[in-house]
Amino acid sequence: MSDALDPRPFAIEERLAGVRRVIGVTGSKGGIGKSVVASTLALALADQGLKVGLFDLDFTSPSDHVVLGIDRTFPAEEFGIDPHTAYGIHLMSVAFFAGDAAVPLRGAATTSALLELLAITRWGELDVLLLDMPPGLGDTSLDVMNLLPRLEFLLVGNNSKVVVESVRRAAMLLAELEVPMVGLLENMSRGDGGAVRALATGAAISYLGVIPFDSQLEAALGDVEMLRKTDVYGALARIAASL
Ligand SMILES: Nc1ncnc2c1ncn2[C@@H]1O[C@H](COP(=O)(O)OP(=O)(O)O)[C@@H](O)[C@H]1O
Numbered sequence: 001m002s003d004a005l006d007p008r009p010f011a012i013e014e015r016l017a018g019v020r021r022v023i024g025v026t027g028s029k030g031g032i033g034k035s036v037v038a039s040t041l042a043l044a045l046a047d048q049g050l051k052v053g054l055f056d057l058d059f060t061s062p063s064d065h066v067v068l069g070i071d072r073t074f075p076a077e078e079f080g081i082d083p084h085t086a087y088g089i090h091l092m093s094v095a096f097f098a099g100d101a102a103v104p105l106r107g108a109a110t111t112s113a114l115l116e117l118l119a120i121t122r123w124g125e126l127d128v129l130l131l132d133m134p135p136g137l138g139d140t141s142l143d144v145m146n147l148l149p150r151l152e153f154l155l156v157g158n159n160s161k162v163v164v165e166s167v168r169r170a171a172m173l174l175a176e177l178e179v180p181m182v183g184l185l186e187n188m189s190r191g192d193g194g195a196v197r198a199l200a201t202g203a204a205i206s207y208l209g210v211i212p213f214d215s216q217l218e219a220a221l222g223d224v225e226m227l228r229k230t231d232v233y234g235a236l237a238r239i240a241a242s243l
Pocket residue numbers: 029030031032033034035036037063135187188189211212213214215217218232
Protein backbone atom coordinates (compact mmCIF):
# COMPACT_ATOMS: atom_id res chain seq x y z
CA MET A 1 0.00 0.00 0.00
CA SER A 2 1.36 3.43 -0.86
CA ASP A 3 1.94 5.60 2.20
CA ALA A 4 -0.48 8.21 0.88
CA LEU A 5 -3.31 5.64 0.90
CA ASP A 6 -2.59 4.28 4.36
CA PRO A 7 -5.51 5.33 6.60
CA ARG A 8 -3.81 4.29 9.85
CA PRO A 9 -1.95 7.54 10.67
CA PHE A 10 -5.35 9.33 10.66
CA ALA A 11 -6.93 6.74 12.96
CA ILE A 12 -4.07 7.15 15.44
CA GLU A 13 -4.90 10.74 16.27
CA GLU A 14 -8.45 9.74 17.13
CA ARG A 15 -7.32 6.74 19.22
CA LEU A 16 -5.07 9.03 21.29
CA ALA A 17 -7.51 11.95 21.54
CA GLY A 18 -8.28 11.20 25.22
CA VAL A 19 -4.63 10.81 26.25
CA ARG A 20 -3.30 13.86 28.09
CA ARG A 21 0.46 13.06 28.12
CA VAL A 22 2.60 10.61 26.15
CA ILE A 23 5.98 9.83 27.75
CA GLY A 24 8.51 7.54 26.07
CA VAL A 25 10.94 5.84 28.46
CA THR A 26 14.21 5.63 26.58
CA GLY A 27 17.97 5.70 27.17
CA SER A 28 19.35 4.16 24.03
CA LYS A 29 21.26 1.21 25.58
CA GLY A 30 19.65 -2.18 26.30
CA GLY A 31 19.70 -3.65 29.78
CA ILE A 32 19.72 -0.38 31.68
CA GLY A 33 16.26 -0.86 33.15
CA LYS A 34 13.90 0.92 30.75
CA SER A 35 11.26 -1.81 31.04
CA VAL A 36 11.54 -2.03 34.82
CA VAL A 37 11.32 1.77 35.08
CA ALA A 38 8.40 2.09 32.62
CA SER A 39 6.38 -0.72 34.27
CA THR A 40 7.09 0.27 37.88
CA LEU A 41 6.50 3.95 37.13
CA ALA A 42 3.15 2.98 35.56
CA LEU A 43 2.29 1.13 38.78
CA ALA A 44 3.38 4.05 41.00
CA LEU A 45 1.37 6.56 38.93
CA ALA A 46 -1.72 4.29 38.98
CA ASP A 47 -1.31 3.85 42.77
CA GLN A 48 -1.29 7.66 43.02
CA GLY A 49 -4.73 7.72 41.35
CA LEU A 50 -3.81 8.55 37.76
CA LYS A 51 -5.29 6.84 34.71
CA VAL A 52 -2.24 5.17 33.19
CA GLY A 53 -1.53 3.39 29.91
CA LEU A 54 1.60 1.37 29.22
CA PHE A 55 2.58 0.44 25.67
CA ASP A 56 5.41 -2.07 25.31
CA LEU A 57 7.21 -1.02 22.15
CA ASP A 58 10.08 -3.49 22.43
CA PHE A 59 8.34 -5.73 19.90
CA THR A 60 11.14 -8.29 19.67
CA SER A 61 11.44 -8.77 23.45
CA PRO A 62 8.40 -7.45 25.28
CA SER A 63 8.82 -7.52 29.07
CA ASP A 64 6.29 -5.23 30.79
CA HIS A 65 3.77 -8.06 31.25
CA VAL A 66 6.55 -10.05 32.95
CA VAL A 67 7.47 -7.23 35.35
CA LEU A 68 3.83 -6.67 36.27
CA GLY A 69 2.73 -10.32 36.17
CA ILE A 70 -0.05 -9.63 33.64
CA ASP A 71 -1.53 -12.60 31.74
CA ARG A 72 -0.46 -12.95 28.14
CA THR A 73 -3.98 -13.73 26.85
CA PHE A 74 -5.51 -12.29 23.68
CA PRO A 75 -7.17 -8.95 24.49
CA ALA A 76 -10.91 -8.19 24.13
CA GLU A 77 -11.99 -6.92 20.72
CA GLU A 78 -14.89 -4.62 19.77
CA PHE A 79 -14.42 -1.77 17.30
CA GLY A 80 -10.72 -2.04 18.17
CA ILE A 81 -8.64 -3.82 20.81
CA ASP A 82 -8.85 -3.09 24.53
CA PRO A 83 -5.55 -3.05 26.42
CA HIS A 84 -5.35 -5.52 29.32
CA THR A 85 -6.24 -3.70 32.52
CA ALA A 86 -4.61 -4.71 35.80
CA TYR A 87 -3.67 -2.71 38.93
CA GLY A 88 -5.17 0.37 37.23
CA ILE A 89 -2.73 0.07 34.31
CA HIS A 90 -3.92 -0.33 30.71
CA LEU A 91 -1.22 -2.44 29.03
CA MET A 92 -0.75 -3.14 25.33
CA SER A 93 1.97 -5.52 24.16
CA VAL A 94 2.72 -7.73 21.16
CA ALA A 95 3.16 -10.46 23.77
CA PHE A 96 -0.66 -10.74 23.83
CA PHE A 97 -0.69 -11.71 20.14
CA ALA A 98 2.53 -13.68 19.76
CA GLY A 99 1.85 -16.51 22.23
CA ASP A 100 5.09 -18.35 22.98
CA ALA A 101 6.66 -17.51 19.62
CA ALA A 102 9.60 -15.19 19.00
CA VAL A 103 8.84 -11.97 17.12
CA PRO A 104 11.57 -11.34 14.51
CA LEU A 105 10.88 -8.05 12.71
CA ARG A 106 12.86 -5.94 10.29
CA GLY A 107 12.43 -2.24 9.36
CA ALA A 108 9.16 -2.03 7.42
CA ALA A 109 7.48 -4.74 9.49
CA THR A 110 8.37 -2.87 12.70
CA THR A 111 6.77 0.28 11.38
CA SER A 112 3.71 -1.65 10.29
CA ALA A 113 3.34 -3.32 13.70
CA LEU A 114 3.51 0.07 15.41
CA LEU A 115 0.98 1.63 13.00
CA GLU A 116 -1.37 -1.31 13.40
CA LEU A 117 -1.28 -1.34 17.21
CA LEU A 118 -1.68 2.44 17.40
CA ALA A 119 -4.58 2.34 14.96
CA ILE A 120 -6.54 -0.42 16.74
CA THR A 121 -5.89 0.14 20.45
CA ARG A 122 -8.69 1.77 22.45
CA TRP A 123 -6.79 3.71 25.11
CA GLY A 124 -9.80 5.79 26.19
CA GLU A 125 -9.20 8.60 28.69
CA LEU A 126 -5.70 8.55 30.18
CA ASP A 127 -3.69 11.02 32.25
CA VAL A 128 -0.51 9.51 30.89
CA LEU A 129 0.54 6.89 28.36
CA LEU A 130 4.03 5.51 29.03
CA LEU A 131 5.91 4.00 26.08
CA ASP A 132 8.50 1.36 26.95
CA MET A 133 10.98 2.01 24.13
CA PRO A 134 13.27 -0.61 22.56
CA PRO A 135 17.01 -0.02 22.85
CA GLY A 136 18.63 2.33 20.40
CA LEU A 137 17.36 5.12 18.20
CA GLY A 138 16.21 2.89 15.37
CA ASP A 139 12.97 2.38 13.47
CA THR A 140 10.54 2.38 16.39
CA SER A 141 12.03 5.45 18.09
CA LEU A 142 12.00 7.43 14.84
CA ASP A 143 8.48 6.25 13.98
CA VAL A 144 7.22 7.15 17.45
CA MET A 145 8.58 10.67 16.98
CA ASN A 146 6.70 10.93 13.66
CA LEU A 147 3.44 9.35 14.71
CA LEU A 148 2.69 10.25 18.32
CA PRO A 149 1.22 13.58 19.33
CA ARG A 150 2.28 15.38 22.55
CA LEU A 151 5.39 13.19 22.83
CA GLU A 152 7.92 13.71 25.65
CA PHE A 153 10.83 11.47 26.65
CA LEU A 154 12.08 10.33 30.02
CA LEU A 155 15.72 9.22 29.80
CA VAL A 156 17.21 6.36 31.84
CA GLY A 157 20.95 6.10 32.37
CA ASN A 158 23.51 4.70 34.75
CA ASN A 159 27.00 5.68 35.76
CA SER A 160 28.86 3.42 33.33
CA LYS A 161 30.97 5.34 30.80
CA VAL A 162 29.46 3.40 27.89
CA VAL A 163 25.94 4.25 29.00
CA VAL A 164 26.66 7.92 29.72
CA GLU A 165 28.16 8.31 26.26
CA SER A 166 25.18 6.71 24.57
CA VAL A 167 22.57 8.64 26.60
CA ARG A 168 24.45 11.86 25.81
CA ARG A 169 24.04 11.16 22.08
CA ALA A 170 20.35 10.34 22.50
CA ALA A 171 19.74 13.55 24.47
CA MET A 172 21.56 15.55 21.82
CA LEU A 173 19.35 14.12 19.07
CA LEU A 174 16.14 14.77 21.03
CA ALA A 175 17.24 18.36 21.68
CA GLU A 176 18.01 18.85 17.98
CA LEU A 177 14.59 17.47 17.04
CA GLU A 178 13.00 19.67 19.72
CA VAL A 179 11.31 16.70 21.42
CA PRO A 180 10.69 17.71 25.06
CA MET A 181 12.58 15.74 27.73
CA VAL A 182 10.84 15.25 31.10
CA GLY A 183 14.20 14.50 32.67
CA LEU A 184 17.01 12.02 33.16
CA LEU A 185 17.14 9.48 35.97
CA GLU A 186 19.93 7.27 37.17
CA ASN A 187 19.09 3.58 37.52
CA MET A 188 20.95 0.74 39.28
CA SER A 189 22.95 3.23 41.29
CA ARG A 190 25.47 1.84 43.74
CA GLY A 191 26.30 5.31 44.96
CA ASP A 192 29.11 5.31 42.41
CA GLY A 193 29.49 8.91 41.42
CA GLY A 194 27.59 11.63 39.68
CA ALA A 195 28.20 11.01 35.95
CA VAL A 196 24.46 10.98 35.18
CA ARG A 197 23.81 14.12 37.21
CA ALA A 198 26.73 15.81 35.42
CA LEU A 199 25.33 14.73 32.05
CA ALA A 200 21.89 16.13 32.95
CA THR A 201 23.38 19.42 34.08
CA GLY A 202 25.62 19.69 31.01
CA ALA A 203 22.73 18.99 28.64
CA ALA A 204 20.28 21.24 30.57
CA ILE A 205 17.93 18.30 31.27
CA SER A 206 16.25 18.10 34.63
CA TYR A 207 17.87 15.44 36.86
CA LEU A 208 15.12 13.26 38.35
CA GLY A 209 17.28 11.45 40.89
CA VAL A 210 18.51 7.97 41.67
CA ILE A 211 17.02 4.47 41.67
CA PRO A 212 19.33 2.24 43.70
CA PHE A 213 20.58 -1.15 42.54
CA ASP A 214 18.09 -3.40 44.31
CA SER A 215 19.04 -7.03 44.91
CA GLN A 216 15.40 -7.78 45.91
CA LEU A 217 14.05 -6.76 42.50
CA GLU A 218 14.47 -10.08 40.65
CA ALA A 219 12.36 -11.95 43.21
CA ALA A 220 9.67 -9.25 42.97
CA LEU A 221 9.29 -9.34 39.16
CA GLY A 222 5.81 -10.55 38.24
CA ASP A 223 4.43 -9.99 41.74
CA VAL A 224 3.00 -6.51 42.15
CA GLU A 225 2.58 -6.77 45.93
CA MET A 226 6.32 -7.50 46.29
CA LEU A 227 7.24 -4.93 43.65
CA ARG A 228 5.53 -2.22 45.71
CA LYS A 229 7.87 -3.06 48.61
CA THR A 230 11.11 -2.68 46.60
CA ASP A 231 13.47 0.30 46.71
CA VAL A 232 12.91 0.63 42.95
CA TYR A 233 9.19 1.27 43.53
CA GLY A 234 9.94 3.64 46.44
CA ALA A 235 12.30 5.75 44.34
CA LEU A 236 9.94 5.79 41.34
CA ALA A 237 6.95 6.73 43.52
CA ARG A 238 8.89 9.84 44.60
CA ILE A 239 9.90 10.59 41.00
CA ALA A 240 6.29 10.00 39.81
CA ALA A 241 5.02 12.67 42.18
CA SER A 242 7.40 15.20 40.58
CA LEU A 243 6.55 14.51 36.92
N1 LIG B 1 17.35 -0.78 39.94
C1 LIG B 1 17.58 -2.05 39.62
N2 LIG B 1 18.16 -2.90 40.52
C2 LIG B 1 18.42 -4.18 40.18
N3 LIG B 1 18.17 -4.73 38.98
C3 LIG B 1 17.61 -3.94 38.04
C4 LIG B 1 17.29 -2.57 38.30
N4 LIG B 1 16.74 -2.05 37.16
C5 LIG B 1 16.72 -3.05 36.25
N5 LIG B 1 17.24 -4.19 36.76
C6 LIG B 1 17.42 -5.48 36.07
O1 LIG B 1 18.24 -5.27 34.93
C7 LIG B 1 17.83 -6.09 33.84
C8 LIG B 1 17.51 -5.22 32.62
O2 LIG B 1 16.36 -4.44 32.90
P1 LIG B 1 15.32 -4.07 31.75
O3 LIG B 1 14.27 -3.23 32.39
O4 LIG B 1 14.88 -5.27 31.00
O5 LIG B 1 16.27 -3.17 30.81
P2 LIG B 1 15.97 -2.56 29.36
O6 LIG B 1 14.50 -2.48 29.20
O7 LIG B 1 16.63 -1.22 29.38
O8 LIG B 1 16.63 -3.48 28.37
C9 LIG B 1 16.63 -6.89 34.34
O9 LIG B 1 17.07 -8.14 34.77
C10 LIG B 1 16.12 -6.05 35.50
O10 LIG B 1 15.41 -6.81 36.43
